[in-house]
Amino acid sequence: MGIDVVALHCPTAASISTSFYCRSPDVARNWKSIESVQLNLNLPSCRDGDSVFSTFGASFFWGRSLRETRDVSGEKKLHLLAARARASANQQNKKPPIFVLKKPERIPMNEGGNSGPKFVSDELGDMSVSEDHKSGYVALIGKPNVGKSTLLNQLIGQKLSIVTNKPQTTRHRILGICSRPDFQMILYDTPGFIPKTMRRLDEMMMQNVRTATINADCVLVVVDGCQDPEKMVDVLEEGTSASYERRPTLLVLNKIDLIKPGEVAKKTEWYKSFGGMDDVIAASAKQGRGVDLVKSWLIERLPKGPAYYPKDIVSEHPERFFVAEIIREKIFLQYRQEIPYVSQVNVLNYTERRSSAKDFIEAEIVVEKDSQMAILIGKDGTALKLLATASRIDIQEFVGKEVYLELKVKVRENWREDDDLLDYYGYNGKIRS
Template sequence: MANGGKAPQKIKYRSGFAAIVGRPNVGKSTLLNALIGRKVAIMSNRPQTTRNRIHGVLTTDEAQLIFIDTPGLHKPHHKLGELMVTAAENALKEVDVVLVVCDATENRPDLDRPVIDRLRDVQTPVYLVINKVDAVPKPELLKFIDTYRTLYPFQEIVPVSARKGTQLEALKQLILEQMPEGPKYYPDDMVTDHPEQFIIAEVIREKVLHLTREEVPHSVMVEIEQLERRDPGGILYVGAVIYTERNSQKGILIGKRGAMLKQVGQLARQELEALLGSKIYMELWVKVKKDWRNEPGWLRRFGFEERD
């Protein structure tokens, strides 16, 4: 035998968890979707789009990487914000690798330092991922790297463009090298551990954020009240309520003669049909629940649980 009679060594399968952290609106959800190769987290140019910890699963022949997209670390102004920050901080204790995402177009260590300072007690490898590098000249990028290198002993600094796919394969390889030997936690065809109902609600909320812009702040939450197939392999029926905190916001969401609500439903239905591979019939309603972001009962109802 060419190898001296020795049997070829079996490649050990690796698996583990990587947390994606950073301040709001630096491209964490975009990075998650790009790493997985499919959309599992909603994206918006509005800060604090991600409210729950979203797991994205990447399965290859040699490893399974589970990415956790966390809510942006920020100074909370209501109970929901406190739970979001707690979720992000808890993620740091449960993973094998931490990815700190920064925006190359800003170079604002004063804004990113509070996030980086939370990593002082983290024992796992921390990588700095500089996103949006396609939008800055190389001299500016080098200056960015020199500045951030002084803030923390990062395992490595990786410039990427999540939207264009630049350096993503190199980033995956670095993450893979840190993963321990382990089993597959999820089936090969699973890209997220969130149920269909969660994905549908998030896509609807994304369309609200996209269409209303600054007119409706992040007081919007979507609850799926009905989700059923009326016949095997047939149309998926979705009945959803969009909650907001003020009557004026309700008027904006509905729009003149229901035009805004109709557009939200149309865009959400089109995207979900492509994601889920099924025809969808969708009905949307808008209701007001004042100050729901500060009410523990409503936060639990929407899936925001306090954790130790």
């Protein structure tokens, strides 16, 4: 059931013009051929008698990783074919590309300033690469709250994964892309590993972890340096499981800023002696220490191959997905106990308007009980208004312009056990655009 209480917020912020991309029928045919092999790509509908597809604004084009649905060789050919066709059409028609983010440069997350992604309208550019170009997928796995999301953000150079001090903040596989002229590294931030699942949601999250690991060219096992290594055995076994094809595996001993140097050396030796890992690197993702070593280790072990994505894109997830994640991050930060874990955020409407006007965003927060809804709303709606304010500020920073945010709260009993709802919310690995 729904309620009439909503939170509306739209104060000032610097406005940055946004760009659109109209796809020609030739490009569409290439994408249609890929769609026919069930790669779950979302195409806008073509208007009758029109030479271009209708504009679909601020959303990335891909719905999920190609690596998940096809064998490597066939998938590389298809993806490269479509990307080149898209780039060619761009050059011929002189039209701006799909929404892309600022070219990534790694910035330590504790240095302040604006490290979030911005939208630009640079030309897509040539997809051709040298024969020595490297590309591949990297899965980050580990227990909850060990710093996987912070490490991914550092490797990408921008904040894509939400970060809180509560465990199990990440629910989806967050895909981030780190590109340079000589390589393209596609990273998966995965939910925290849970040995024993309690709900259907937990089961689907763990399936996403295993899918990411199976499809990876390299595996990063992230552990908390403050914790007893013997308590990490289950996740170590998951990362080095014999059921997976052997691939380079690096253990990152994270949070070394919180432990003494002697403990760092001692725990590094313990993990090296455990076996199954190719190497161990001590790091502090929060401070940026050791991140360059991790990146260099991964790049050296990536297979040679073409670029899967244009070099200035840092994620394939749609923009509304990140908007929902920002709202969910604020729920984790503002509320306690069970509320963050029973809350699901869905963006119902994202209407982009002219650069001088505010974008309109309508989002719903789904919980399981009336009592939880009451806590979310607060007395006279004060808690929901506070949540909307905090969310709007970060959303405006993310999209680079003012937004008009409307939040609603709805109750869906036991949504965490409902397969249909979980599929609809994207926990089957197919994030809707």
